[in-house]
Amino acid sequence: MTAxxxxxxxxxxxxEMRRVAQAAKAASRPxxxxxxxxxxxxxxAAAAAIRAQEKAILEANGKDMAAAEDRxxxxxxxxxxxxxxxxxxxxxxxxxxxxxxPDPIGRVQDEWMRPNGLKISRVxxxxxxxxIIYESRPNVTADAGGLCLKSGNAAILRGGSDSLHSxxxxxxxxxxxxxxxxxxxxxxxxxxxxxxxAVGEMLRQHDLIDIIVPRGGRSLIERVxxxxxxxxxxxxxxxxxVYVDGAADPKMARDIVLNAxxxxxxxxxxxxxxxxxxxQAEKQLPAIVDDLVQAACEVRGDAEAQEIDNxxxxxxxxxxxxxxxxxxxxxRVVDGVTEAIEHVNRHGTNHTDTxxxxxxxxxxxxLSGVDSGIVMHNASTQFADGxxxxxxxxxxxxxxxxxxxxxxxxxxxxxxxxxxxxxxxTRP
Amino acid sequence: MTAxxxxxxxxxxxxEMRRVAQAAKAASRPxxxxxxxxxxxxxxAAAAAIRAQEKAILEANGKDMAAAEDRxxxxxxxxxxxxxxxxxxxxxxxxxxxxxxPDPIGRVQDEWMRPNGLKISRVxxxxxxxxIIYESRPNVTADAGGLCLKSGNAAILRGGSDSLHSxxxxxxxxxxxxxxxxxxxxxxxxxxxxxxxAVGEMLRQHDLIDIIVPRGGRSLIERVxxxxxxxxxxxxxxxxxVYVDGAADPKMARDIVLNAxxxxxxxxxxxxxxxxxxxQAEKQLPAIVDDLVQAACEVRGDAEAQEIDNxxxxxxxxxxxxxxxxxxxxxRVVDGVTEAIEHVNRHGTNHTDTxxxxxxxxxxxxLSGVDSGIVMHNASTQFADGxxxxxxxxxxxxxxxxxxxxxxxxxxxxxxxxxxxxxxxTRP
Numbered sequence: 001m002t003a004x005x006x007x008x009x010x011x012x013x014x015x016e017m018r019r020v021a022q023a024a025k026a027a028s029r030p031x032x033x034x035x036x037x038x039x040x041x042x043x044x045a046a047a048a049a050i051r052a053q054e055k056a057i058l059e060a061n062g063k064d065m066a067a068a069e070d071r072x073x074x075x076x077x078x079x080x081x082x083x084x085x086x087x088x089x090x091x092x093x094x095x096x097x098x099x100x101x102p103d104p105i106g107r108v109q110d111e112w113m114r115p116n117g118l119k120i121s122r123v124x125x126x127x128x129x130x131x132i133i134y135e136s137r138p139n140v141t142a143d144a145g146g147l148c149l150k151s152g153n154a155a156i157l158r159g160g161s162d163s164l165h166s167x168x169x170x171x172x173x174x175x176x177x178x179x180x181x182x183x184x185x186x187x188x189x190x191x192x193x194x195x196x197x198a199v200g201e202m203l204r205q206h207d208l209i210d211i212i213v214p215r216g217g218r219s220l221i222e223r224v225x226x227x228x229x230x231x232x233x234x235x236x237x238x239x240x241x242v243y244v245d246g247a248a249d250p251k252m253a254r255d256i257v258l259n260a261x262x263x264x265x266x267x268x269x270x271x272x273x274x275x276x277x278x279x280q281a282e283k284q285l286p287a288i289v290d291d292l293v294q295a296a297c298e299v300r301g302d303a304e305a306q307e308i309d310n311x312x313x314x315x316x317x318x319x320x321x322x323x324x325x326x327x328x329x330x331x332r333v334v335d336g337v338t339e340a341i342e343h344v345n346r347h348g349t350n351h352t353d354t355x356x357x358x359x360x361x362x363x364x365x366x367l368s369g370v371d372s373g374i375v376m377h378n379a380s381t382q383f384a385d386g387x388x389x390x391x392x393x394x395x396x397x398x399x400x401x402x403x404x405x406x407x408x409x410x411x412x413x414x415x416x417x418x419x420x421x422x423x424x425x426t427r428p
Numbered sequence: 429m430t431a432x433x434x435x436x437x438x439x440x441x442x443x444e445m446r447r448v449a450q451a452a453k454a455a456s457r458p459x460x461x462x463x464x465x466x467x468x469x470x471x472x473a474a475a476a477a478i479r480a481q482e483k484a485i486l487e488a489n490g491k492d493m494a495a496a497e498d499r500x501x502x503x504x505x506x507x508x509x510x511x512x513x514x515x516x517x518x519x520x521x522x523x524x525x526x527x528x529x530p531d532p533i534g535r536v537q538d539e540w541m542r543p544n545g546l547k548i549s550r551v552x553x554x555x556x557x558x559x560i561i562y563e564s565r566p567n568v569t570a571d572a573g574g575l576c577l578k579s580g581n582a583a584i585l586r587g588g589s590d591s592l593h594s595x596x597x598x599x600x601x602x603x604x605x606x607x608x609x610x611x612x613x614x615x616x617x618x619x620x621x622x623x624x625x626a627v628g629e630m631l632r633q634h635d636l637i638d639i640i641v642p643r644g645g646r647s648l649i650e651r652v653x654x655x656x657x658x659x660x661x662x663x664x665x666x667x668x669x670v671y672v673d674g675a676a677d678p679k680m681a682r683d684i685v686l687n688a689x690x691x692x693x694x695x696x697x698x699x700x701x702x703x704x705x706x707x708q709a710e711k712q713l714p715a716i717v718d719d720l721v722q723a724a725c726e727v728r729g730d731a732e733a734q735e736i737d738n739x740x741x742x743x744x745x746x747x748x749x750x751x752x753x754x755x756x757x758x759x760r761v762v763d764g765v766t767e768a769i770e771h772v773n774r775h776g777t778n779h780t781d782t783x784x785x786x787x788x789x790x791x792x793x794x795l796s797g798v799d800s801g802i803v804m805h806n807a808s809t810q811f812a813d814g815x816x817x818x819x820x821x822x823x824x825x826x827x828x829x830x831x832x833x834x835x836x837x838x839x840x841x842x843x844x845x846x847x848x849x850x851x852x853x854t855r856p
Contacts, residue, residue, distance in 0.1 A: 029773070033796060114818055118807055127829050128799070210829055231659060231830045252852040259854035345457070354848075367847050368461060371556070379546055379850030388855065389846070390542055401555050401638055401843035402659045403831040415829035418817070419795050422807030424680040426687035427816065 010197055017201035020156055020189050021208035024129045027184035028154040032126045036103035038181050043099035043146055046177025047092040050142065053173055054088050060165035061138065068162055080137045081163055091142040091170065094393060095177075098146045101392050104411045105152045119421045124414045126152035128210035131202050132395070133224055135216040136160030141167040144215070144395055145174045145188045151413040154187045156209065158202060160216075161194035168192070203228040213408070215396050218323075233404055233412075235396040237323040238268035238351035240381040243340040243366065245357035246277040250284055252378060253356045258291045259380040260354065266325050268397055269352050269384030273320060273330045275340045276305075281333045285309055292329060301331035308333075320347040337362050341369040348372060350399045352384035373399060373406040438625055445629035448584055448617050449636035452557045455612035456582040460554045464531035466609050471527035471574055474605025475520040478570065481601055482516050488593035489566065496590055508565045509591055519570040519598065522821060523605075526574045529820045532839045533580045547849045552842045554580035556638035559630055560823070561652055563644040564588030569595040572643070572823055573602045573616045579841040582615045584637065586630060588644075589622035596620070631656040641836070643824050646751075661832055661840075663824040665751040666696035666779035668809040671768040671794065672716070673785035674707040680806060681712060681784045686719045687808040688782065694753050696825055697780050697812030701748060701758045703768045706732075709761045713737055720757060729759035736761075748775040765790050769797040776800060778827045780812035801827060801834040 031039075050057065061083040068078050104124060111121040130153045132144045141157055148155035159167040171190035178185045191198050203212065206229040213233050214224040225232050242260050244253045260271035276285055281304070289309045292299050300315035312331060319330040320343070334340045337355070344353050354376035355366040363377040374384050374397075386394030386407035394409045404412035459467075478485065489511040496506050532552060539549040558581045560572045569585055576583035587595040599618035606613045619626050631640065634657040641661045642652040653660050670688050672681045688699035704713055709732070717737045720727050727733075728743035740759060747758040748771070762768045765783070772781050782804035783794040791805040802812050802825075814822030814835035822837045832840035 029797075029799070032799075112818065114816070118811065120817055125799075226657070229654070231828070249852070255852065255854050263855055363849075369457075371457070371460075371553075372845065374846045374848065376848040377850060378852050379848050380854045382855040383546065383848065383853070388542070389548055390540065400659070405843055406846045415833055417800065418802045418834045420802060420804040420807055420811065421791075422805060424677070424683065424806050425811070426683050426808045427691055427810040 009195070013193060013195055013197045014201050016193065017191070017198055017205065020191065021129065021202070021205040023186040024154040024156050024189060025208045027186040028126070028128050030184055031149070031154055031187045032105075032128070032152045034152060034183055036105075038183065039103065039150060039152065040099040042149060042177040042181035042183050043095045044177070045180035046146070046174045047095040047099070049173035049176040050088060050092040050095070050170065053169065054085060057088055057166065057169045058083060058085070060169040063165045064138075064163050073162070077136070080135075081166070083138055083166060087139060091139050094143055095146045098150050098393055098410065101150070101410065104150065104414050109416060116425055117423060118425055121419045122416050123419055125417050127413055127415050129154045129156065129208060130413060131156045131158065131209045131212045131230065133158045133199060133202070133212065133214045133216070133220070134160065135220065136163035138163045138166035138170055140215065141170040141190065142174065143393060144213075145171065147393060147395055147410045147413060149174070149178070149187060150410040153413055156189050156191065156202065158191040158199060164192075164194060199224075200227060203230060206230045213395055231402075233398050233408060234400040235408075236349050236351070236399040238270070238384070238397065238399075239273065239321060239323050239347065239349045240269060240271045240351055240384070241273045241275055241344050241348060241353040242271045242381065243275040243334075243337070243344070243353070243355045244277065244280060244284060244288070245337060245355055245359065245362055246279040247359035247362060248280060248284070248356040249358055250287065253284060254288055254291055256354065256356050256378070256380050257288050258295065260382055261292065261329050262295045262297060262327065263380070263382045265327050267382070269381050270325065271329065271381050272322065272324055273332065273347070275332050275334045275343055277340075278333050278335055281305070282308055285331070295327070297327040297329055299329055299331055302333060304333040305331045337365050337369075341366060344370050344372070350401075351397060352376065352381045354379055354381050373397065437623070441621060441623055441625045442629050444621065445619070445626055445633065448619065449557065449630070449633040451614040452582040452584050452617060453636045455614040456554070456556050458612055459577070459582055459615045460533075460556070460580045462580060462611055464533075466611065467531065467578060467580065468527040470577060470605040470609035470611050471523045472605070473608035474574070474602045475523040475527070477601035477604040478516060478520040478523070478598065481597060482513060485516055485594065485597045486511055486513070488597040491593045492564075492566075492591050501590070505564065508563075509594070511566055511594060515567060519567050522571055523574045526578050526821055526838065529578070529838065532578065532842050537844060544853055545851060546853055549847045550844050551847055553845050555841055555843050557582045557584065557636060558841060559584045559586065559637045559640045559658065561586045561627060561630070561640065561642045561644070561648065562588065563648065564591035566591045566594035566598055568643065569598040569618065570602070571821060572641075573599065575821060575823055575838045575841060577602070577606070577615060578838040581841055584617050584619065584630065586619040586627060592620075592622060627652070628655060631658060634658045641823055659830075661826050661836060662828040663836075664777050664779070664827040666698070666812070666825065666827075667701065667749060667751050667775065667777045668697060668699045668779055668812070669701045669703055669772050669776060669781040670699050670809065671762075671765070671772070671781070671783045672702060672704040672708060672712060673765060673783055673787065673790055674705040675787035675790060676708060676712070676784040677786055678712055678715065682716055682719055684782065684784050684806070684808050685716050686723065688810055689720065689757050690723045690725055690755065691808070691810050693755050695810070697809050698753065699757065699809050700750065700752055701760065701775070703760050703762045703771055705768070706761050706763055709733070710736055713759070723755070725755040725757055727757055727759055730761060732761040733759045765793050765797075769794060772798050772800070779825060780804065780809045782807055782809050801825065
């Protein structure tokens with residue numbers, strides 16, 4: 001391309017993103033005012049459209065898969081990209097689940113009367129326009145679009161470019177759902193260009209987009225947080241810890257460590273580090289390592305852990321801050337709950353951390369001292385999930401402290417307004 | 429200065445801001461864990477220190493005032509800067525009020541049991557480290573520092589450079605209060621340099637500072653929002669509207685317009701624009717203009733308003749988006765509540781807007797249709813205030829939708845965590 005062509009293409013993308021954001025903003029007001037039944041109707045119609053369009057969606061996905069083959073992408077990447085009839089059905093069922101849940105909008109969160117007779121209510125309202133930036137998992141198009149619709153927000157979806165055909169076919173079904181419920185179809189828009197410049201342009205529309213939710217790997221999220229002029233709900237990786245206290249039940253500690261690491265290694269709530277109290281280490285660590293090694297998990301550890309069990313290979317400083325997302329775990333011997341808390345707050349990502357102990361006081365020290373969105377006592381970190389919390393579908397787990405922390409579902413994609421009802425009061 | 433000196437000075441400021449942010453982070457954990465009584469004790473001791481140090485505070489303020497005289501700053505600026513014995517006492521009393529209010533930390537906001545026996549609680553926690561950037565009003569040092577302390581947050585205060593002596597004397601009293609309660613004195617730190625580069629350095633400490641609250645004029649806030657890599661709670665200006673509906677009580681409409689504009693013109697909840705329904709305009713507008721003119725308020729209006737009342741001078745397009753903070757108001761004739769809502773959402777700043785009407789259905793249309801943090805029915809916009817809401821002292825009124833909207837007091841300077849208590853559950 002000549003310099004002039006590049007410039008023209010950049011201008012085109014900027015203009016296109018501006019148009020998309022304006023259309024979203026225009027759609028956001030009718031969506032914000034839509035009642036619960038209308039939104040549920042749109043979600044059910046979208047689910048029906050996904051079922052009706054199964055063939056077209058799978059065909060579109062076939063194009064994406066073929067291109068992925070040509071580009072020799074990894075097997076894990078292709079697995080995330082691939083759709084099957086079961087996965088298509090799961091998207092449709094997911095939208096129906098969202099439709100069935102209580103409406104998050106218009107809830108009176110608090111209400112009180114002032115001495116002067118003013119009645120003040122705090123009422124949940126949509127955020128407005130939400131930009132979702134994600135990688136090549138086509139199902140996120142349905143999940144994220146559905147949660148935005150449920151919460152009365154207009155969604156701008158920017159999926160990974162390798163999944164464009166699939167996402168386009170799915171987004172069309174969501175728009176069909178909106179049309180059938182007489183809601184503006186631009187309540188869900190998919191960014192149609194593969195050019196990465198589109199993300200940068202999206203992050204500049206701070207007068208039209210209210211919030212950005214990035215969902216993906218560390219580099220994507222860090223780039224978005226760096227470049228965005230729009231507030232971001234951060235979903236950093238989960239470096240989750242299990243602390244086995246001196247007063248832990250040995251069997252429970254083994255079960256929780258094994259489950260927290262190995263049930264599924266690829267989710268953000270999987271444990272990456274075990275901290276074990278020195279008083280318990282010699283007796284307990286070999287049994288814990290037994291379980292892990294038997295499950296084909298590599299165990300890395302500090303000098304003390306290596307000395308106790310020679311199957312433990314050396315850990316470096318980097319291990320304490322690595323999200324393996326794989327069958328690898330790091331182990332460190334610590335001096336009680338205080339050192340455990342220090343380790344977690346220093347090396348963790350404020351995601352999910354658990355203590356195993358039968359000492360209630362020690363447990364409370366851990367629960368209040370660890371500065372994470374989710375803290376647990378005698379439970380596996382793998383429960384860090386909106387569904388497991390009973391909150392329904394989620395976009396992810398927020399590791400930031402602002403606005404939403406922990407699982408981000410439809411309830412968290414809301415703001416509130418104060419409604420003040422008077423009888424002519426003026427302020428003295 | 430030579431280029432080398434400038435560079436050295438910049439490096440020094442960067443190093444100093446890093447040190448301040450690190451000290452705040454270190455202080456934030458003990459503060460987060462402090463119980464309600466200890467924090468109240470610190471606030472009361474700070475109030476006592478302010479009273480004991482009245483002479484020193486007024487002397488420090490004398491230095492700032494003398495410098496302000498030399499620089500020929502405006503009378504309004506000097507009034508905001510000036511401290512008197514009454515104003516010093518008001519700061520001390522304000523801290524005691526904050527001490528007396530319920531503790532915002534450790535509240536169980538929600539709690540439920542899952543079918544697998546996991547008990548989940550959502551509990552309020554501090555945000556961590558809060559950076560407050562404000563102009564030369566020394567009382568903000570006490571108010572903002574006190575609210576951060578109450579909510580268990582470490583505060584980094586960056587006041588206007590013209591108030592540095594005054595703010596330093598006040599901040600010392602807050603630190604004295606922390607010491608007396610055996611809390612870390614770096615829970616409150618004042619940035620000690622006048623150099624504006626300090627603000628830029630502060631906005632870069634995103635690994636140590638959790639949130640930035642800018643408080644001041646539009647240019648300060650826009651600069652902070654533009655430059656900050658840390659999430660910002662925005663306090664934009666208040667372009668507040670009174671909509672006089674066709675079904676308004678004429679006397680109530682007059683009272684509310686006059687109060688909303690003229691009670692105090694310099695606060696963010698003061699009305700800047702009156703919208704009046706066409707059906708009512710001819711009859712009502714002259715009486716409203718009577719009141720305003722009699723109160724020495726300039727009335728600017730659209731062509732229709734000018735035609736109805738010749739005391740109305742022409743408004744330009746800029747008037748609809750100007751926060752006068754003065755005895756000036758703009759008037760526009762609109763075609764019912766729909767056009768009123770459109771005008772407010774287009775030209776307003778999502779702050780506070782009110783409708784005057786006896787028609788409940790029209791009122792509800794306005795309350796749900798206007799996208800502002802505070803919406804009112806038959807009440808003056810001047811009630812937009814944390815104290816008037818019964819929420820206690822506030823840092824300001826947030827016009828953003830993320831995290832906190834409307835009055836931002838100690839309750840809004842919090843986040844939450846999920847605490848999960850189990851009996852050894854692992855995820856199937």
